[in-house]
Amino acid sequence: MIIRTSVHQTHFLIPQEDHPQGPESNFRLREQVCVSLIKQCKNLEEFKQAHAQILKFGMFWSSFCANNLVATCALSDWGSMDYASSIFQQINEPGSFAFNHMIRGHVKDMNLEEALLMYDEMLELGVEPDNFTYPTLLKACANLPALEEGMQIHGHSFKLGFEDDVFVQNSLINMYGKCGEIGLSCAVFEKMEQRTVASWSALIAAHANLGLWCECLEIFGEMSREGCWRVEESVLVNVLSACTHLGALDLGRCTQGSLIRNMSGLNVILETTLIDMLAKCGSLDKGLFLFQRMAKKNKMSYSVMISGLAMHGHGREALKVFSEMLEQRLEPDDVVYVGVLIACSHAGLVEEGLQCFERMKSEHGIVPTVQHYGCIVDLLGRAGKLNEAYEFIKNMPMEPNDILWRTLLSACKVHQNVEMGKIAARELFSLNLNNASDYVVMSNMYAQAQMWHEVAKIRKEMVSKGLTQIPGFSLVEVKRKVYKFVSQDKSYPQCQGIYEMIHQMEWQLRFEGYSPDTSQVLLGVDEEERRQRLSSHSQKLAIAFSLIHTSQGSRVRIVKNIRMCSDCHTYTKFISTVYEREIIVRDRNRFHRFKDGSCSCRDYW
């Protein structure tokens, strides 16, 4: 029980007879005084004084005091790991408590390797790790990320009998998730006998990390069904993010509703995620409303608002928000600038975009990444400045990637410049990515130019390379459920009704002057077959389904994985008049809001 050496008790000034319970109680009292001295420190200066006092009174030899010194110095906001290390080194035989806190301090400072080295030292000295050691170590492995070390540490914790510790298990789910090992995350989760909110949260985050959005929502549903419905910010952030990616506005709004009901305030992260969800699910006005009322905006809040406006083609407003950000003295980073440049390119603001690009380099000292170059190629290309775009690529200080050439190629297709298109395609195909949709774009361009011989050549090449196109799909949410439509798919229920509706729609549209644009349909030689394929594009199926299952006058929202074809664009404009519906489509790049026969993109896309 008495570990302290009796020698140091000679320092005590209080006479022993005043303490009927003996020297042990006296010592305890002094320890308490020291700890409260440490706890009162508000900065490193005060702390150093407390440290000096403790040394002076010989209380450093109390491991209780020494441990407290290390812990406080390592973990306080004002702390210093250098100073904590110097104290730590003075401890005669540090135990797991001191080691744990040193490890935590290093993790807090993001000196993750240092944390792992500390653990090595701990093992070498024969100090036995405890249940508090492993969660911290696993966090270090998660943030590095370091799978090998993580697995080793997993093994160690298992050997020491901590495999049933819920904190260790939660940390393991998190660590495997951050290392991209989703299977291992799930395996740990499955084996758990008791789960806490943190376990669910870590599992959802692991799926979000890999972009497995549907799974995120499924797990969230399961979590709620199991009665684990406590409102947890980190869970909701991932759920909202999943809604953003899937375009599930209703579910997102539903989540927002539960936020409002169950929380007294939203933190910046949650609020930013919510705004992002609203903007990217087609409810830009609501996102903007929340953004304007936000009490504390940071760089990220501005960033999501700028790219949200950009996606809707509101270039001028995006630039306004950007200058507001600068007025607030928030320093833009490279990602913010990507948003700004997209805003310019989608709104056709060529001069402004080029100016922003220069400003980014000169005023904010940001070295452009390949993404920024991509934005400029898009900016020039969309505006029909194809030669400039090509020159721009040639003068880049880095190797252009496939996306750049693809951007140029689609611009060539839009502006029907076959010669430049050939150049872009040559460069793109030389990268040997064997991306079927690249060949399709090229072939469509030839088809538009009526160069049938070339179309056939591309087609042959595709066959010989065994390339098949990833099918385009359209998602539509009806009554909080997301439905997926794939072109020409006839396998889903109610299929009959949808195709009847398609037939009816087309018949009505023709009265208004619509005629199908079959020039870009790659397959099917005869006109009838082409028309068939065109009319069963996934977007049209999704529209038909929505018109059947939603009430008259309500908005239709569709999310696509590819760019909209020009026929679907024209078609949807007609639908918006004939059926008096507002139809909002998020394609791969941006939003199109169809109303009264016209689209918000003003046919610039």
Add this chain to the structure above:
DNA sequence: ACGATAGACC
């Protein structure tokens, strides 16, 4: 003394 969250070129 334990888990933890956001934005990006086609």
